Amino acid sequence: VLSIRGAQEEEPPDAQLMRLDNMLLAEGVSGPEKGGGSAAAAAAAASAGVGPDNSAEHSDYRAKLTQIRQIYHTELEKYEQACNEFTTHVMNLLREQSRTRPISPKEIERMVGIIHRKFSSIQMQLKQSTCEAVMILRSRFLDARRKRRNFNKQATEILNEYFYSHLSNPYPSEEAKEELGKKCSITVSQVSNWFGNKRIRYKKNIGKFQEEANMYAAKTAVSAASVSAHGSQANSPSTPNSAGGYPSPCYQPDRRIQ
């Protein structure tokens, strides 16, 4: 009713609308019809983390995204159409009224402006809820926590061997991480995650890991012994244990119940 001067300037406060538009575009909802969407989704999946390109999950995600996109487009179209219809309807009414009373073009313009603002606020809502839906979808499918799989036994074996044989400084270098990742067929960041988790959990409850520590200490001791027995030089294979970081589990071969 009272926004006459706002009729011409509709831009200034709509930073949020910009954000919504940008996000919809980036997510492939409002952009190009088909190929763009999947490309954006793939990029999103790739950037979202470790994503070993699970195409089964991924196609599911894409299907849902397409669904969202279709809904969005049909709704948008519906709103647009409704807006136009309503506008022409109002125009007709005004035209009819102009027979009984004078109606300035300014008034018509004002009415049209009001209608358009109303409908664009509805569009805004639509965009917002679409964004929300996309975010939920993303968190549902792209969050790697939701499809966590344990590493296989051999991989954890290798990782544990490294951890317990470097217990004094269980911080593998970049190269070491790469090598471990290669041996375990996991990514470097997964190796980093594993060591991060292992360090904190070991430190938090050393007692719980005592048995495991002893086991791996024994295992590496055995392999070292066999190596030195086989080879000629008695080189302790990069195991200068018990320096600074974590308390050594101090292997006790015949630790029994009292």
Next chain:
DNA sequence: CCCTATGATTCCGT
């Protein structure tokens, strides 16, 4: 179904 183990993410300090 509950509980623990575990991989991944987030927050924060450095």
Next chain:
DNA sequence: ACGGAATCATAGGG
């Protein structure tokens, strides 16, 4: 950018 800590979400075993 990396590591510690807390937390999330699922896997796995009883």
